[in-house]
Amino acid sequence: MAQQQHDGSSQSSDLLSLLSAWGNNFTTQTSNTFSRLRTQDYIRLVVIIGGYCLLRPYLMKLGAYMQNKQHQTDARASKDEDTVAGAKLTANDLRGRTTQRPKIAIPGVDSDSEDEDKDDWGRAARVRQRKFVRQMLEIHEKKLRDEAEANSDKDIEEFLID
Template sequence: MADQQQQLSISETLSTWKNNFQRNTTNAFADMRPKDYIRLVIIVGTYCLIRPWLMKLGAHMQAKQHKKDSEETAAEIHPNELRGGKGKIEIPGLGDSDEEEDAEETQPGQWGRTARVRQRKFIRQTLEKEEKRLRDEQEDESDKEIEEFLVG
């Protein structure tokens, strides 16, 4: 029962939207004066002439940004990451110095030194577990591939 009422209300809403769209578009063009037609043609023509240049400008800016981003990421790759060794992973609070901690008083809502150290240890342990799991999966896959060739 509720489904039927909902179906009716959806179909009624769509019907209302369709009627409003038809009425508004026909009235918009029926009440236009020659000055309004000229204005519309100028706006559409200007858009058609300027759009290709805007697209080229946007593509140029996007390519420039992509090149900048790719250069930054290429510089960050360490050879050990390519070999599957431990890579550089940013750990929160690692760059904190003791001088900064002494200068700043701990305010409510900020982490103290022990909390940051605890968080770093937790993140390191989690990353090591994940890396171990990935190594194990990779070894299992290579074992399966070898077994596949031996059996086949």
């Protein structure tokens, strides 16, 4: 029993010494690597890191575009399979005597695909805001016209009363 406890403590000390050696090797190698760099190596390092930072957003957008395209083709394929499997009509379906919704998908109905386009995000809100601004401008201009007419009437009254 005492022998097993001794083996466990030696294993933990071996593990600690191994981790310590790895830490020392890492710090030594890192400091030696950066101390040996020439100006050309620093420039190369800056160009590589800068290029990565500049290109990464575009690569991410490209990846997202490709993934979205793949999802759309997969969804279209599964939708086509569902349409083929679910398009079996019965006489009652044609007469409108079914208690279920029709199994045929009508384009544009019950689909939000128009709203999911990336370019149209917030379009309705922008249109609503423009209409609101136009209405407020019209009200303001009408108010200014009414005030101008009232002022012109006051000017005429001065001449008529005297």
